[in-house]
Amino acid sequence: MTDEPTTSGARTTAPTAAPRYPRPTVSLGEADWVWRELSVEALRPDGKxxxxxxxxxxxxxxxxxxxxxxLLRVRVEDLRLPAPGPRTGEGSVVVRHGKHRTPREHRLPPEVVMVLRHWMTVREELAAELEGSVPRALLLTVHHTHDNGVTVSSGLPITRQGLVLSWRRFVHRTNARYGGLRPPLPTRFEQVRRAWTEAGVHDPGRDVVPSETA
Structure with missing residues (x-):
């Protein structure tokens, strides 16, 4: 904040710019719309x-x-998915949260289990061309990429930047598709995540002792 003299000798206070962070969240309804839109599209026969x-x-x-x-630290073995049956049951996942990587086990509702089962099939197909063992990371790349002129195969663990770019592509497609029919989605997924956490939608989970995640 800066004081500036005026012609009368008095000093005025320059306005302070509004902080950029944290950026406002979307509404809970908008966040849930994102989940419904993605889950429906994912389970279509032609879902990408x-x-x-x-x-x-x-x-x-x-x-x-x-x-x-x-999410980047979640491994396939961290998932507990129920056996396939006429009705999809609940599952669970161990997530290592924050910089201290505190492990907590969270309940997964049936609708998330359905998407995860489908992803496991897609994931195997993505890693089919890799030499050696399939990566343990749950989230893998879905496209061939280029790194310093070298083509990198799909099916490898994705990076944070890859997640950022993937979300932005979805946002640009969705905003163009719905135009003035819906509020534009933010280019930062964090604004959607916080809508869920601030509303207490997520399962807080339970602490997991190290031996359970070894």
Whole structure:
């Protein structure tokens, strides 16, 4: 805040710019619309792998409150999915939260379990061309990418930047598709995540002792 002299000798206070962070969340209704839109699109016969992965991210975030960094640490063996049957039951996932990577086990509702089951099939197909063992990370790349002129195969663990770009592609497509029919989605997924966590939608989970996550 800066004081500036006026012609009369008095000093005025320059206005302070509004802080950029945290950016406002979307409404809970908008956040849930994102989850419904992605989950429906993901389970269509022609659903694209990137959409399925986005639905997994949205579903896990809504169920656990996890941030991108937390989701990148989730491994396949951290999932507990019920056996297939006429009715989909609940599952669970262990998420290592925050910089201290505190493990907590969270309940997964049936609708998230359905998307995860589909992703596991897609995931196997993505990693089919890889040499050696399939990565343990739950979230994998869905496109061939280029790194310093070298083509990198799909089916490898995705990076945080990859998640950021994937969400932005969805936002741009969705905002263009719905135009003035819906409020535009934010380019930062964090504004959607916080709508769920601030409303207490996610399962707080239970502490997990290290031996259970070894």
């Amino acid at each position: 792998p990137e959409t399925v992965r986005l639905a997994v991210i949205a579903g896990l975030t809504r169920a656990t409150g996890a941030r991108y960094g937390d």
